[in-house]
Amino acid sequence: MEEEKNTQSQENESEEIRVGVYVCHCGGNISDVVDTKAVVEALKKKPNVKIAKDFVFMCSDPGQKLIIDDIIENNINRIVVSACSPTLHETTFRKALTRAGLNPYLYEHVNIREQDSWVHKGENEAATAKAIRLTAAGVEKIARQDPLEPIVVNAEGHVVVIGGGVAGMRAALALFKRGLGVTLIEKGDRLGGRALELDKVYPTEEKATDIVSQLENAVRSEKLDVRLNCEIEMIEGFVGNFDVQIRDKDSKIDKVRAGAIVLATGFDHYQPYEGEFGYGKSPVVVTLPEFNKLIADMPQSDKFTYKGKEIKNLAFIHCVGSRQVEGVHQPQADGRVNEYCSRVCCTATLHTINKTLDKFPNLNIFDLYKDIRTYGHGHEDYYEKASKRGVTFFRYTDDSIPEYAPSPNGSGATLTMKDVLTWNEEVSIPADMIVLATGMVPREISNLVGMLKLPTGTDRFLQEVHPKLRPVELANNGIMIAGTCQGPMDITESCAAAGASAAKVSILLSKKTIEMDPYVARVDEAKCDGCKLCLAECEYKGALFMAENYAHVNPALCVGCGACVAVCPPRAINIAGWTLDQFDGMIDAISMEELEPAMVPA
Amino acid sequence: MEEEKKLSYTEQIKELRARRGEGSKEKQERSKEQIKAQKAILAVIDKEAKTVPEIAEATGMNTQEVFWWITAMRKYNKVSDETKKGDYIAYRKK
């Protein structure tokens, strides 16, 4: 395979540039706005373009076949596809080039969907003209492109899993069973994470501690490298070769080399602010986790007594710290509200309500909710059971969030709201005790986020590359996510995510080497005058250094950001695949004078 | 397998029709109906684009059936969309 590629690239050097242009309809996503035929006709007139075609779905098999056939039969040696965003299909088409025996980097993906048809609906002529310019720029770029080879690095067959909760243990075990070395790092003094706080779990009614023991015993019997009371001091390196420094409780540092990292750093409970539904001001207002802990060891009884007083009326309020609305709810520390649904609290609340009624059958229970989201396997049963057992449900909206007023005698409180279920009647609910169904927030991991430049979403959870294409991978090559560090999930969902992460790590490390895109800085040593301006700009330790009086690049550490390129006076540095020469060509094409009459769509 | 290969498609059809017997006739009847329906619709939109309710009125067919045929003939390039007439699209023979 390697040999084949090399002969191919040598051949290309002496060959004339023959560009094939393919314009995708995206089944109407593009062609409803852009006149794809006009784009094809305009591009046919461009120098170097030997073939231009349009097709309903270029990414489909018949679409890819058009390209492959033209490479083989018509000696096309540069390919431009004008279609969707390259994040979706650049690799799809590169693979097609490889199958046709062409260097996969002689490919340019032009985005005429997100950057054109989707944002210029109703401006069809202008969108078509834009598509022509963008595609022409792609042609100019690829015409100046040399064949490139991927950067190949060795891959360490060892994985560091950060976080010893259920997801972390689950991922660690799966990886270890797969034959990889695993170091499992836990900040606390025991494994199990948030699951240790739980009593029984829905819908199986297993004891959470049994689930933890099941996993922990497996971890122990497999003799995984488990580091309790340890934190991450520093992570350096790159995919295949991360250097992870681990600090133990005596501040001793140990180093582990890992090919990949799995983050399973979990969640924190939303902490209500002081006074939120009386929380922190009244002793009878508690959060759901606090309440669960409280009743866990209470024996069954006719009476429920708390702080020496009998509780007759118990109210639960849903969506505390979740599904917040700007202008209605108090923002969090970063100025944003928690817009997201915390997914598990509806079922968790109803699960707790049933458990509470098992112990204290005489309690009056009120449930104040926005929507009941008992979505999963067996969840609806808890809702139905609670209704049958006489729990009174009140439904509030963001316009009428329950108002908390402490009772004059200080023993309880009244919650006032408009109840949707009784046609917006204003109701006052007497509560001797109030339980707040608090949501999830990501665990505080700003040191890791900063150190590794991890992407987070507006919800502050770690942000996957794409929820469907790459749901358990971060944009950082070689770093996977498992469980609630990504967003609210229950134990089942966390374990599934951990299994999926393990699959991605196994794929990554199944070979001894890893291929990376070659879009990194290259120095023309003849042009470099050794001024060192570039060194000051490089943020990636070890990526750029001086030797023999000119700048050198470590391709494995360089991320191709281009900061060095911008400051180099003699234009000695270029990013492979994105050279200054290519940019010049693209800019000329985009800013070309009036389109020739023939190019302007009718 | 060897033996089947030797049969030309006309021979295959002949044998299968014989096996099918009366069933063949039913299908031929249906085919005739299908051709008739298409012809009736195409005749109405030959010179002038018309909407589904207009075609239904002209042909005496019900709107749902007309629309299904328009859909079918659109897909197989016998009919094209013309202008919008009120809440409807007017179709024309290609």
Added chain:
Amino acid sequence: MSAATIQKKADVLVVGAGIAGLQASLDLADQGKQILLVESQPSIGGRMINLSKVFPTLDCASCITTPRMASVAHHPSIDLLTYTEVNKIERVNGKFHARITKKPRYLDETACIGCKRCEEACTTYLPDEYDHSLGAKKAISIAFTNAIPQYPVLDMDECLLCGACAKACPTQCINFMQEPQEIEAEAGAVIMATGYNLTEISAKKQYGGDKYPNVISPLQMERLLAPHGPYGGVMRPSDGKIPDSIAFVQCAGSRDKSLGVPYCSRVCCMYAIKQAMLLSGSLPIADITIYYMDIRAFGKGYEQFYQNAKAMGIQFVKAKVGRISEDENHNPILRVERQEDCSQPEDVTHDLVMLSLGMVPAWIPDRDGIIPLEIGEDRFVRSVNEKVTPSLTSMEGVFAAGTMTGPKDIVDTIVEAGAAATEAANYLRRQEGR
């Protein structure tokens, strides 16, 4: 008459090439495992390739599915069989033996070039199941534009036996007398990814989903919204009218004991919201109403998606729809009992109504045979370790992925398929004693 049984061997047999089966196959094949992937339909891609756009990113479904379809089709470690049924899987001495039948397409796949001339020549029109009968296909046709593989299927039951297709075929690949091909396969592990069906649209009698042409199913709505949909735009089936007023009835197939579906189907709120958003994009002046009890937007980014839909002007009405009838112009009339004000139930007329049907398993072991896996009360295949290893079935070495274990959305399905792949890979390693 039929050819000798073909023998095949693989590390893992994957049954079903929807998004779950595709993902599981790729996650295993990329680790070097040999996969035999069997799909009963003419094309891979499952239900997902049939959708318009997908929530919450509004990517077009094709754009997300086709790369995986192409990767599977070209993967050197994946042996793909389409239009093929698995009849029986047995576990013998720790290995799985499968009896498989490749159904006749009535053409020689090695000769077919996918040129569609047969389809153009064919004179018999049939309802197109890919468009859920809204559109038409021919008695010989390729399933859809981006189908993989691009071979047509001839529907012998409907074929007129006129020979037009065979005459038009440039490679003489049509074979009217093709027989089913029997295949025996041996595999070390099995992943079942057989997917879901929607609840029957006729199930709730008072909604008349089978009687009224303008009361449609969610998958039909997907086709109306899809690029290259049957009508080339959003129109209603009864007369091609572009609707001004569209309603969605939530929980029309779920959370309803009378239908035998007491559970929540998890995706209906989100697909209805998504469809409503797409409709408001293509029909900016239309009134769009969603009648619902609870909006369950619980996944990552889903609540924000719901709030966006509200901001776009889509009407969310907390109400029960008691029954549906229609007027003489096939306009559906909904009997609406609103929750928010104490008015009497009222009749509301819309141009087009979508019933949010629920999910039921497509394959049920005790009904359909093949392999005796345990099922739960909801009739979905049961996980024997739901919390920790959701893909584990009651039979050692058989793993489940996607909606066959319960309703779930695409994101959850893809994640679970990855987890099933991990379990299968580790099981194989254990079996090999390494």
